[in-house]
Amino acid sequence: VKLDVVFTPAEADAAKLAGRTVVVIDVLRATSTIVEALANGARAVIPVDTVERAVRTASEIGRGDTLLCGERGSKLIEGFHLGNSPLEFTAEHVAGKTLVMTTTNGTMALLAAGAARRCVLGAFLNATAVTAALAEEDDAVLLCAGREGRFALEDAVCAGWIGRRMAQRGRTRATDSARAAMRLASRLGRPPLRFLRRTAGGAQLRRLGLGRDVEFCGAIDRHTSVPELRDRRAVL
Amino acid sequence: VKLDVVFTPAEADAAKLAGRTVVVIDVLRATSTIVEALANGARAVIPVDTVERAVRTASEIGRGDTLLCGERGSKLIEGFHLGNSPLEFTAEHVAGKTLVMTTTNGTMALLAAGAARRCVLGAFLNATAVTAALAEEDDAVLLCAGREGRFALEDAVCAGWIGRRMAQRGRTRATDSARAAMRLASRLGRPPLRFLRRTAGGAQLRRLGLGRDVEFCGAIDRHTSVPELRDRRAVL
Numbered sequence: 392v393k394l395d396v397v398f399t400p401a402e403a404d405a406a407k408l409a410g411r412t413v414v415v416i417d418v419l420r421a422t423s424t425i426v427e428a429l430a431n432g433a434r435a436v437i438p439v440d441t442v443e444r445a446v447r448t449a450s451e452i453g454r455g456d457t458l459l460c461g462e463r464g465s466k467l468i469e470g471f472h473l474g475n476s477p478l479e480f481t482a483e484h485v486a487g488k489t490l491v492m493t494t495t496n497g498t499m500a501l502l503a504a505g506a507a508r509r510c511v512l513g514a515f516l517n518a519t520a521v522t523a524a525l526a527e528e529d530d531a532v533l534l535c536a537g538r539e540g541r542f543a544l545e546d547a548v549c550a551g552w553i554g555r556r557m558a559q560r561g562r563t564r565a566t567d568s569a570r571a572a573m574r575l576a577s578r579l580g581r582p583p584l585r586f587l588r589r590t591a592g593g594a595q596l597r598r599l600g601l602g603r604d605v606e607f608c609g610a611i612d613r614h615t616s617v618p619e620l621r622d623r624r625a626v627l
Numbered sequence: 628v629k630l631d632v633v634f635t636p637a638e639a640d641a642a643k644l645a646g647r648t649v650v651v652i653d654v655l656r657a658t659s660t661i662v663e664a665l666a667n668g669a670r671a672v673i674p675v676d677t678v679e680r681a682v683r684t685a686s687e688i689g690r691g692d693t694l695l696c697g698e699r700g701s702k703l704i705e706g707f708h709l710g711n712s713p714l715e716f717t718a719e720h721v722a723g724k725t726l727v728m729t730t731t732n733g734t735m736a737l738l739a740a741g742a743a744r745r746c747v748l749g750a751f752l753n754a755t756a757v758t759a760a761l762a763e764e765d766d767a768v769l770l771c772a773g774r775e776g777r778f779a780l781e782d783a784v785c786a787g788w789i790g791r792r793m794a795q796r797g798r799t800r801a802t803d804s805a806r807a808a809m810r811l812a813s814r815l816g817r818p819p820l821r822f823l824r825r826t827a828g829g830a831q832l833r834r835l836g837l838g839r840d841v842e843f844c845g846a847i848d849r850h851t852s853v854p855e856l857r858d859r860r861a862v863l
Contacts, residue, residue: 543803
């Protein structure tokens with residue numbers, strides 16, 4: 392399999408995602424949260440870029456079974472039902488609901504992946520399941536959401552972790568960035584993922600009292616489900 | 628010292644270079660070649676973005692002591708005096724000359740660094756000298772040129788190598804990307820730098836019969852000089 396890793400959405404154009412299979416990774420926290428939400432019975436998660444568009448999209452769908460979710464600066468958005476903490480997305484809250492979500496990094500990466508032939512959502516929570524979902528693919532791009540346009544270590548290590556699993560399954564041709572990610576994962580990707588606490592994203596969440604989110608997002612293979620983007624909605 | 632690494636010029640805006648000290652790194656081959664050229668007595672190297680601008684700039688300066696240099700697709704540009712191979716930039720060819728240079732990745736990164744307060748040029752060829760040149764700085768950004776808008780492993784490892792040297796000199800606060808680069812360098816940055824041959828850039832040069840360039844650019848500390856960009860010219 393030909394394996395590429397893109398460390399920031401800013402590189403997505405240069406990486407030529409059109410027509411390819413893309414895995415979007417935002418460990419802290421958007422793809423972790425979406426994996427958790429769908430595993431807990433949410434019907435779909437619709438990523439949108441702005442708060443205004445989230446409100447408009449939700450009202451178009453009809454508010455009855457719709458929840459507004461997301462964050463700005465890691466915090467709940469005023470008037471929204473849920474933030475971006477995976478711990479909030481329990482079956483009690485989300486089962487049967489359609490979630491409209493806007494976050495700083497993850498939803499941007501999901502929108503950047505719009506040109507992909509197939510787009511799946513990955514995190515440590517479903518990492519092994521992602522490698523299984525890619526088993527039939529000849530070519531995969533792991534697209535890291537990054538953080539405010541910059542490299543995020545947790546996404547790179549998660550991409551490298553998935554890449555290493557794929558390399559165990561069969562011969563892999565890796566780009567420079569995929570090789571780099573796999574090397575990072577070989578040192579940092581061993582559970583428990585203590586390095587997460589020291590990443591820029593992990594440290595910010597801990598400062599905001601969201602340390603439990605960091606621990607939660609570092610649980611490898613909590614789920615076997617792999618959300619895919621279909622018609623701009625993340626579904627199982 | 629606060630240490631940041633930027634893996635691609637695409638991230639330069641997000642990294643907020645304005646007013647900071649930036650080290651531009653394009654191991655294969657632009658900054659290696661510029662370090663070599665200035666060490667061999669070139670008066671200045673002027674990076675420009677296009678072939679047309681190179682020709683215009685050279686004719687404005689006066690062709691007597693000016694050389695047109697650079698590459699497209701790693702190859703010599705028609706009508707130019709020199710390509711982008713450091714082996715061409717001997718004292719015989721370049722001493723006393725002003726070089727106008729356009730390359731695919733490196734000169735783009737140098738132009739992206741235009742907002743910096745101070746911009747120095749780094750490569751393996753002058754890596755230890757770069758750390759010495761930064762000894763008085765509280766804050767440094769190592770800006771990798773990358774390759775066609777993408778992550779390039781050789782630039783990341785060179786940045787990590789410089790970062791590790793800086794960390795040996797004193798307490799360093801590293802961003803996620805700086806930590807990643809330093810980890811990559813701890814594995815790959817040991818001379819001789821065999822990994823260079825297997826990078827995307829190294830492999831392309833070898834395919835073009837330029838394997839000697841790859842070896843040359845992997846020589847650590849060949850020079851003690853650190854070019855700086857002054858008034859848009861790289862000088863010693």
